[in-house]
Amino acid sequence: MRKIIVIGSSNTDMVVRVPKLPLPGETVLGGDFLMNLGGKGANQAVTTARLACPTVFISKVGEDVFGRMALEQFDKEGIQTDFVFTDSQHPSGVALINVDRRGENCISVASGANASLLPADIDKAAAVFGSDDIILMQLEIPLQTIEYVVNKFHKTGATIMLNPAPATQINIETLRNITIITPNETEVETITGVCVQTEEGLREAASTLKETGIKNVVITRGAKGAYVLSDEFEGIVPAQKVKAVDTTAAGDCFNGALAVALLEQKTLKSAVEFANKAAALAVQKMGAQSSIPYRRELDI
Template structure:
């Protein structure tokens, strides 16, 4: 069983179903409103544990209704929340998801307590980092905290996995202690300046990321699949053709499921990507984030 530690965000998703995005100055009615558990970190943790990984979370929530709801959700899936700090006067993170009839979504985030994780919180969780096979982080927490956590992992030979989302620039110092980076097309373009349209442009972007210090790269390409580049191999794993109802958490499911299957030396990366691709394809066929993430049994059927 893989041991995975996740430093990341815990949000409650507020899902607004709409026919399409409104035009500037336009007022339009929504079709429905719903709330659900989410946050990139929480989604990835749920995906990992449902695929059989022992998963520990480092994060922060407020002492509010949303925070209590999210802690209950994480514990229900047997995620170790010992290092999830409850801030007395904090506001748990929220994501407002504009879900269109096409299945595509646009997301607006209020970071809340996700942005209040401190250096002391990371230090207090260092045993969970040192004892993991992998540590995963995303950009919904401060980059300083990721740097601190990855530094602990790097010194203890724990594989570091970075999901640079939402897209923003990142210092090469962080990339140099990242063993595997997993951006989508938009994030890869932000980091490299290359517009990703196919395997060749993905390969060019991946090589730039290698030059910046990251040894291994996976670029997810939506309906085109996922391109990977390691020290020993490269290739494109095609996506499965399914009818997408809601793409929320598709990328997070991919990452969590992938890491549950990866060997520590990434030798089986192709097989792990194929497994993660199946997991992601199941997720997009169901509305919601955490509620749509499949188990290992569902993926292997």
């Protein structure tokens, strides 16, 4: 059976709603507090599972209450957790999040056990990888692990999808073996050095990435939709217009939904439309995993 293998982080998010995001040295009195399971990898795995796709999650948590809570939730979601490893030396990852009245956020992350997810852990899970699978990764785990996965599994024919968040420079040898990359506007500027405030800039940045050997480039733009460059389609796919309450997991939801649509062999343009719809539903709720929609909500 074809499946999605998500390799990435698991965090516990501590969220405070504030009237505005604080400036350096400023204290802003907030309102509601929410503790929610998160982490880019975990959010994406929950998305693919809720959208009715077989999902394997490869991650690492601490031997603490946050790690136990995460494992219990993954089991409830129907995610295969055989390769969510426990680290006795480091705590589970934690993210501190402020969300303002427009739904914009700022996030600080203590990586904890996520930083010890290493190539040796990938080898322990090697038997689960299939040539028809989609491998979905982000950058909240060590870059050496990302590079190891790409170099090890691109030869098998598996689809390798990288959400390069948070933004960092990536080795060009790694980039050329990626099937699809999904940076946001900030991330694509960091990777390519190209300003993307215009459609010409978007095209130049996407072309720069495609020239490395990446087959498909999707630049996510929040409420402005996504810019797509591939052999089958080029252009902007507009987002649905909704009132955002919290954008914390919108990008993760988009990526998980995009992977599901591609596994179901939708065209890239149709897959981006599906992902936009999922992300639009997510931003209308507070929290990370608590905001991620179920398949029945998208099929309405």
